[in-house]
Amino acid sequence: MGRQEESGNWGKSTNENGQAANERKDAHRGREIWNSVLNDTRVRIPAEDFDKWIADLRFVAEVDDEVLIAARDQLAFDRINSNHRPLLKRIWRKADPKGRALKISCWKDIPASTRDLVQNPWAVEKSQAKTTATADTKDGTSRTEGAPGMTFANLVTGGTNKRAVGLAQEIVEGGKRGADVSLIYGRQGTGKTHILRAIENAVLHLDDGRRVTYMTAEEFVTAYVDGAMARDTRDLKSWVRNNDLLLIDDLQWIAGKAKTDTHFFATIRSVTKEGGRVVLTADEAPGDLKGFSERMRGEIMGAAASEVGLPDQEMRREIVRLHAAMIREDQPNFELSEEMIDKIVSTVRGPGRELCGVLWSLQTETGYGEDEPDMDMLVTVLRRQQGEYQPPSLDNIKRATMRVFGLSKPEIESANKSRSICHPRQIAMYLCREMTDKSYPQIAGAFKKKDHTTVLHAWRKVRNEMQKDPDMIRDVERVRETVFEIQAE
Numbered sequence: 001m002g003r004q005e006e007s008g009n010w011g012k013s014t015n016e017n018g019q020a021a022n023e024r025k026d027a028h029r030g031r032e033i034w035n036s037v038l039n040d041t042r043v044r045i046p047a048e049d050f051d052k053w054i055a056d057l058r059f060v061a062e063v064d065d066e067v068l069i070a071a072r073d074q075l076a077f078d079r080i081n082s083n084h085r086p087l088l089k090r091i092w093r094k095a096d097p098k099g100r101a102l103k104i105s106c107w108k109d110i111p112a113s114t115r116d117l118v119q120n121p122w123a124v125e126k127s128q129a130k131t132t133a134t135a136d137t138k139d140g141t142s143r144t145e146g147a148p149g150m151t152f153a154n155l156v157t158g159g160t161n162k163r164a165v166g167l168a169q170e171i172v173e174g175g176k177r178g179a180d181v182s183l184i185y186g187r188q189g190t191g192k193t194h195i196l197r198a199i200e201n202a203v204l205h206l207d208d209g210r211r212v213t214y215m216t217a218e219e220f221v222t223a224y225v226d227g228a229m230a231r232d233t234r235d236l237k238s239w240v241r242n243n244d245l246l247l248i249d250d251l252q253w254i255a256g257k258a259k260t261d262t263h264f265f266a267t268i269r270s271v272t273k274e275g276g277r278v279v280l281t282a283d284e285a286p287g288d289l290k291g292f293s294e295r296m297r298g299e300i301m302g303a304a305a306s307e308v309g310l311p312d313q314e315m316r317r318e319i320v321r322l323h324a325a326m327i328r329e330d331q332p333n334f335e336l337s338e339e340m341i342d343k344i345v346s347t348v349r350g351p352g353r354e355l356c357g358v359l360w361s362l363q364t365e366t367g368y369g370e371d372e373p374d375m376d377m378l379v380t381v382l383r384r385q386q387g388e389y390q391p392p393s394l395d396n397i398k399r400a401t402m403r404v405f406g407l408s409k410p411e412i413e414s415a416n417k418s419r420s421i422c423h424p425r426q427i428a429m430y431l432c433r434e435m436t437d438k439s440y441p442q443i444a445g446a447f448k449k450k451d452h453t454t455v456l457h458a459w460r461k462v463r464n465e466m467q468k469d470p471d472m473i474r475d476v477e478r479v480r481e482t483v484f485e486i487q488a489e
Helices: 014-024 030-042 047-054 074-095 112-118 121-133 162-173 192-206 217-229 234-240 258-273 294-301 313-328 338-347 352-365 375-386 394-405 419-435 440-446 453-466 470-488
Strands: 058-063 066-071 101-106 181-185 212-216 245-249 277-282 304-307
Touching: 030 047, 030 058, 030 066, 030 074, 030 352, 047 074, 058 112, 058 121, 066 074, 074 101, 074 352, 162 181, 162 192, 162 277, 162 304, 181 192, 192 212, 192 245, 192 277, 212 217, 212 234, 217 234, 217 245, 217 258, 234 258, 245 258, 258 277, 258 294, 313 338, 313 352, 338 352, 338 375, 352 375, 394 419, 394 440, 394 470, 419 440, 419 453, 419 470, 440 453, 453 470
Parallel strands: 066 101, 181 277, 181 304, 212 245, 245 277
Antiparallel strands: 058 066
16 A cells, blocks of 8 residues: 555654654645645535535545545445535645545445554544543543633624623633523524633633533434443443533534433433533524423523624624634735735625635635735635625615614605614615715615715714624624525525
């Protein structure tokens, strides 16, 4: 068999380890480029497809200039082969300057000589997870290691998430008791996982003896099903119940699974009974979560709930700046002008994850440092990710505002100064100025106003209030999202 870049640790000599360490710094190595392909793919396909199929693929080896990727089982391989292989190969070809081939195989079909050498990557990960979950600390309690990179220090906080972040920090500090169970909810990509991981890392850094475990609800379901099939769930119980702080991500994965629901409810009660706390995340608000038992639903409804909304415009800029700076640590020439940052923020309409996707794709476009990023590259990346951007019409912005606030066309165009009408009208005028290239007089005409200073006053008022009022931010972002929904209709 030819030269290989292994998935596991082969026990190399000191010299070989030094050489391997140097090789890992080469941004063109197969594993690192595969990770960039995953990042690029994440923003191009539905999140459900990515999470269920693409994210479960594993880098296996580099064999004779061919990079080998494995699907866990035949079902996963068939789905990838039917729906996603062309996209993955296309992104790979663009990302890999060495022109190596990408081969995707079912794990069982990979030659035994390779499988024996690199070990089953999913089994290795599961073993490592159990090891870290039970690693001894100085006082003999167990603790996880935390996810590198996701901390409060690099979590962009603003009007749409500051209450959820405040709740998380209160949990870390162990301040006033509050609720035993907390729920942080919001749409995918808004930073819920980052908040949970930040809690985990902060508690581990304090090293105050608290036992903390982070896991996804999907991992909980899988562990429960495996244990139930083996008629022994003791491993799962010892893993999740023996904690002072239990962090469960993506609660909605448990919906509709009656037996898992019962076991999960017992887990929550076991942790809180012993004085521990449980923090959950979900895509929906408590009242909108479906498919849970009455007991579990009662637990959810009794939780301290806090919403994480889409980042506002200034938060978007900070997210771009932060992640660009992180890329610059390895690629010093990854400099973005303010014009480029404004272009990203004004074009990308989804959550923070999509902003990061643009930066990862732009990094790929530069050849990982071969070229400096420029506006032409950025436009190419944005067109690829978002499609051709079409600014909304003034009429669509008015329609979105009317839909969000329940107003009629005569009302939003009237001179009525009551807050229930004036507030939405000012938001509409603000977004007309922010989302289009129309002038103040043109916007004024759309609202039947003779004087364009009315629009200027509205724009200044909304902009200023967004600096200090989270409710204003929330209202603006609700209308902005509705504008995009209307454009997609």
